[in-house]
Amino acid sequence: MNQQRAILDGLRIVEFSAFVAAPTSGLSMAQLGADVIRVDPIGGNIDIGRLPLDRNGRSLYWASLNRGKRSVELDVRSPAGARLMAELITAPGEHGGIFVTNLPVDGELGYEALARRRPDLIMVQLAGSPDGTNALDYTVNCAVGFPLLTGDGRAGPINSVMPAWDVIAAMTIATGLLAAERHRRLTGEGQFVKLALSDVAMATTANLAYVADAQVNGGERRADGNYLYGAYGDSFATADARYLMVVAISDRQWRALMKATGMGDALQAAAGALGHRLDDEAGRYEARELISAFLRPWFARRTLAQIAALFTDRSLLWGPYRTVRQMLDEDPRCSEANPIFRNVEHPGIGTVLTASTPLAFGASPRVPPGVAPRLGEHTGAVLADVLGMDAAAIEGLRAAGTIGGGAAGAS
């Protein structure tokens, strides 16, 4: 094992981005050791002040999604700034020449112009919809059916708070980028890789068999509360006003649940009376309301701690619902007991439990979680390092207003 080099050490990616998906793709690459250079316009991009903020008005969102990246601040709308950014993207080096963006770019920053500078360029561009119209997680999620399948269906659609399509798109960008880099290593050929957020969502919805179910069976799935689809699973309130989720997919999990709750015989008799079969997952799915009717009072009479003390069989598949605060207070998986998390001092913000990549590579060291740069912090350093500029040239660009980053940025 090479103790010194993270798995993507040396790979250089220029990111020109805003919001969630593209910055998260860059974060995932930085967490694997890549040198991710986020380029922003002077003063920052549209997401620079995105909520939540800390007490001093600094965006915790920006500070989280840009961890471990280098920040370059330049006047991207000026010809000189756009040219400088094109030079950064296309600078030589077998591990460079990779550009990720979710923003509309053209002229010097379009693929054609960039590929003239460096023919083996890899450029990955995320759009909202394939026709180039804008879309974001919420306006994509409403299009693919899930909000109308969430909750009990009585109160109209229920949005997902977690931007799943953004995060899936981020990891799809990472996959596409590494696939293209592999192709370049094997053939010398670069390429333009495109994807759209709506395609990510619609392809996933189809992959999960929602489209096949609608087309082949002609029906339409309905909102079904907190039941798991296709096997048995439901949520329950406890005596101390907590909630937990219980799932039984395998027969072993089901037997463990019946044993732990002592409900097996009574439930079997009731199921028999109604013609339900409880000996396979489809039968238990059919009988889900009956099963929950039996289990609900059992959980309601016990506290979460009492249930946890009874639910020690490792075949049981269950967990308490937690708020983020409760996750931090109660779950050792979200603490420094887990090697993916470290308490990190974020300058000006405070100490935050901060994640590295969830991937553990046996032959490559984990990159400790980093902090986000100040906007423009590495402007001078990146121009010196990647483009070989001397201090005088950098000062000239700063005096002309082509770059930001201030005096500290040149260090």
Next chain:
Amino acid sequence: MNQQRAILDGLRIVEFSAFVAAPTSGLSMAQLGADVIRVDPIGGNIDIGRLPLDRNGRSLYWASLNRGKRSVELDVRSPAGARLMAELITAPGEHGGIFVTNLPVDGELGYEALARRRPDLIMVQLAGSPDGTNALDYTVNCAVGFPLLTGDGRAGPINSVMPAWDVIAAMTIATGLLAAERHRRLTGEGQFVKLALSDVAMATTANLAYVADAQVNGGERRADGNYLYGAYGDSFATADARYLMVVAISDRQWRALMKATGMGDALQAAAGALGHRLDDEAGRYEARELISAFLRPWFARRTLAQIAALFTDRSLLWGPYRTVRQMLDEDPRCSEANPIFRNVEHPGIGTVLTASTPLAFGASPRVPPGVAPRLGEHTGAVLADVLGMDAAAIEGLRAAGTIGGGAAGAS
């Protein structure tokens, strides 16, 4: 452009899996052209009959998540079957020696034993929790806070129907696999790559600044209906009982929304009276209830078609809520007008609009969406092709009950 070869053409991956995350990772690789060989026990793994089913009882879920893979059926619990699977995983070839699993494996199929057969093996293993205890999307999702932030918070937690953590884990597996394959290409070294579903969920929750918000600001975010967090966005019912989502993050999107609805002046006056500022996203987020109170009657008086006719400004960020059926009927992005989708005849099931990868590679052709194999369909062919076995040897294994796949499987 090489017209003949998909981006991952030639890469050979053995998948030993069940449920959503690991099969989806294999699907994503197959969609990029990799030769993904799914190995199942005789009769199939635990997910072989997972709902939804078609009228003949065939799992649409299995048929969707295993498209474009080759299927090998063997008695994995017997020593001879385990040895055969180990030979498939570790067969020579610079593009082979890659194993993905979400199942507990040991003995001949553990990393140590496999790496003795092939030292440059890449093995990616997904667990539920880092301590090896089981967990699935529902029991992970309840742990990270989102169900208690979904909906209006009055009726307890609301589960996500879309298994986001599974799909994010799938694409994290794909990213980790390609990163490890890059490392092997550069150094010759293989490795064991591990991840846990709960780590994927908890790291993502932390990355999205939920942990920082709780730790630095001390508060706890609350369920907030269908409002977007941090800017303006909400859902509305129309006169014809449809719903739509409207978002304004940028000032340009906000101005377009005010112009299209004609609400600007009246809303500005009301906001002024209440001390709200509408000129930036944080101010609009503060004023979200007032804004929705103004917009709700406007939408309620108009049909979805009338609104669509008025909402032609491309700066407007909005979309109708659709069921899966409505997505198929109304949205051209989910049709053959979109090159990622093709109507595909799935043998024995029928015609289904089927997705290829959402990634478009400029220098590599798109792999047309395939169909799932019959269980064991390629057992004989894979043993011949990867291990060089002759027909007599394959028949011997079949006679001994070590492999399945029947006569058709040998073709």
